[in-house]
Amino acid sequence: MFERFTDGARRVVTGxxxxxxxxxxxxxxxxxxxxxxxxxxxxxxxxxxxxxxxGDRRASIENALADARRRGGLSQADxxxxxxxGIDVGEIISKVEEAHGAGAMHPGDRPxxxxxxxxGFTRAAKGTLEKSLxxxxxxxxxxxxxxxxxxxxxxxxxxxxxxxxxxxxxxxxVERAAFxxxxxx
Numbered sequence: 527m528f529e530r531f532t533d534g535a536r537r538v539v540t541g542x543x544x545x546x547x548x549x550x551x552x553x554x555x556x557x558x559x560x561x562x563x564x565x566x567x568x569x570x571x572x573x574x575x576x577x578x579x580x581g582d583r584r585a586s587i588e589n590a591l592a593d594a595r596r597r598g599g600l601s602q603a604d605x606x607x608x609x610x611x612g613i614d615v616g617e618i619i620s621k622v623e624e625a626h627g628a629g630a631m632h633p634g635d636r637p638x639x640x641x642x643x644x645x646g647f648t649r650a651a652k653g654t655l656e657k658s659l660x661x662x663x664x665x666x667x668x669x670x671x672x673x674x675x676x677x678x679x680x681x682x683x684x685x686x687x688x689x690x691x692x693x694x695x696x697x698x699x700v701e702r703a704a705f706x707x708x709x710x711x
Contacts, residue, residue, distance in 0.1 A: 530659070534569045534672035538562045546645050553648045556679060556686040557591050563676055570673035574703035578694050587689055594685040601688045654678045665705075673704040 531539070539554075541562030546554045564584050566572045575581040597605060608614075647655070658678035662670045679686050680697040690696070 530662070530668070530670045532669050532671040534566060534571070535658075535670050535675060537566060538672045538675050541565050542651075543645055552645065554645050554651050555648050556651050556654050556682070556684065559651060559654060559675060560587070560591075560679055560686050560690070563672060563679075566672060570671060570704045571676045574673065574676065574700050575695070577703040578699055580690075580693050580695055583693055587693060590689040590692060591685065594689070599685060601685045602692075603688060650682070650684060654682055657682055673700075676700055676704070 538559055539562075542554045542558035545551075545558040545561045549558075551558070563571050564575065564581075564587065572581065580587070594601060600608075605616075654675065655678070658674040659670055661677050661681070662674045665674075667674070676695075677697060677700055680690050680695060680700050681687070690700075
């Protein structure tokens with residue numbers, strides 16, 4: 527699969543690994559991939575971000591991702607669904623943090639340890655890369671670019687897709703910004 531990656535897509539993967547390393551994460555996540563996409567300049571994905579007004583809202587995206595980490599990785603939709611059956615996630619977080627300290631539900635807040643090997647991708651991050659390959663193939667593209675990774679992040683349910691959608695980046699809006707119209711026939 528990696529032989530089909532453009533230089534931009536490879537930079538997303540290496541950038542995601544760098545974000546994981548800087549935060550002391552054991553694995554590379556979809557969040558790390560999004561942050562690596564936001565780091566890029568002069569790419570189709572960066573153009574899509576700019577045209578959607580997201581390029582200037584990185585801090586807002588990072589805050590939304592931090593809020594989700596504080597909720598133990600639950601999306602706002604998950605939190606709302608739990609509230610619908612009477613479970614107050616905010617209260618649970620407060621009690622956990624009261625007992626164990628701020629950010630206790632965030633798994634990345636563990637003490638940093640020396641890393642002797644490569645970080646692997648989480649199942650969700652692998653799924654995103656697989657989805658990006660399917661998107662590229664479905665569009666008739668012979669390469670896998672960072673724009674396909676961005677589309678895959680918007681297409682897979684979860685915190686990253688929700689944060690992107692909250693900032694105006696849905697599959698449809700990203701596709702229009704990155705490619706113009708819909709997929710090639």
